[in-house]
Amino acid sequence: MSDGPAQSPWQTVTISRIEKRTPRVTSFFLEPSRPFAHRAGQHVDVRLTAPDGYQARRSYSIASAPEAGETIELAIERLDDGEVSPFFHDIAAVGDEVELRGPLGGHFIWSDSDGGPLLLVGGGSGVVPLMAMIRHRAARESAVTAALVFSARIWDEVIFRDELIDFHDRRDGFDLVLTLTREPAQRPTDYSRRVDAAVIEQSMVRLPAPPRFAFVCGSNAFVSAAAQALIDAGVPAGLIRTERYGV
Amino acid sequence: MVTRGFSSGRKPPTDADARIPPGQYLEQGFPVLSAGPTPHVRAEEWSFTLKHGPRPIKKWNWTEFNALPLTRMTRDIHCVTAWTKFDTAWQGVLVDDILADAGIEPLSPFTLALSFDGYTTNVPTKDLTAGKAMVALLYEGKPITPDHGGPARLLVPHLYFWKSAKWLNGLQFTERDEPGFWELRGYHIYGDPWREQRYTGDP
């Protein structure tokens, strides 16, 4: 009945690799100490403990595909006045251990067997769970068509940019549409504005049929605006799944 | 396990400590979390139905519902995503007063909260009655905004906030404890923040 994480209490994971993705986003690769199997779109909870016992926990989406093996990739954006994300950016080093619980979440998930077409809409670090879906699709050599509308402020803040363009260039049914809010568009198919109904409509034209699943993820303000844009573009509200990063 | 290099810079003052459940941090803002787009339900099209299983017992429109006794409730709320917010001020209709207006006592030990967007969440009936829960209509004296569940949301402040269903349009008595939307997707069947009942399988 329930697909919950009953069998997944806290475990210690080791940071095995750190890779800067953009000026503000860094990927942390974690090696679990116990078997870990997730579905694309799920997240984990991370817990930090101070010497006096004080703990902070936050949720982070999993960027890696289920097929990527045991290593879990988290892509964390630095919020200057935050508590946990600056810890990762400024202090965490390869070999360090943190506590992690998961995988978590049974709603914002997609697997190849669910079918498509897929409409993915991400703002900033909200692309992370969508990236897991895109990587999963590629790893499975899935025939499901998918379009990602990805909003970033500038070209250099497009997380996973080279990998996404590479997927796009394969012409195997995945289309990347970038919307840059503070810079001119760089590719002919990109936009230089915020995601609106027209951007969604024009992106859906790239799908062979109306989307069967629509996933929207990002900050609260982004998700509100983008979900409304989808509705205005004719996507039934009941198809739209959202994940809000709260801030 | 102590995390190398992490210090308790954000540790809340000790007088606040007793009000913050384990694993939670104090939030000044009011984050929004939901599974889908924000439904925009106009008061004129809003209605609230009390049901026993599939059978409707009584239905109120917006005007009728607002004529029920209004109660104030100022409470700390706790979201499973680990934020706690102090002293949120709500006004609404106690579940007790809804039952009284329908002329009934609780009809079963379990209740399912129903929302306009199809969201559901289960709460034991005794956690909704005796002044513990209300259908909130106002937040800080103003109509609840759509992103926070307006025009009406459930408020069950002693449980994790996913139990306080937004865009509420009904309560349904059920014979068994029937898991709702998040409870079917890995979240705890009851959700007591003080016992950290976040996910399925937590004690």
Ligand SMILES: Cc1cc2nc3c(=O)[nH]c(=O)nc-3n(C[C@H](O)[C@H](O)[C@H](O)COP(=O)(O)OP(=O)(O)OC[C@H]3O[C@@H](n4cnc5c(N)ncnc54)[C@H](O)[C@@H]3O)c2cc1C
């Ligand atoms: C399901 C889910 C998945 C997520 N996935 C990702 C992901 O993949 N990548 C990612 O980067 N993020 C993700 N997030 C967001 C992430 O969980 C954190 O919210 C984010 O990293 C910020 O945490 P922080 O501790 O750095 O900031 P916080 O300390 O939580 O602060 C957040 C903001 O609130 C303000 N603030 C709050 N309290 C204070 C205070 N006392 N003093 C000063 N300022 C304060 C600050 O302006 C700050 O910028 C996800 C969230 C959810 C719910």
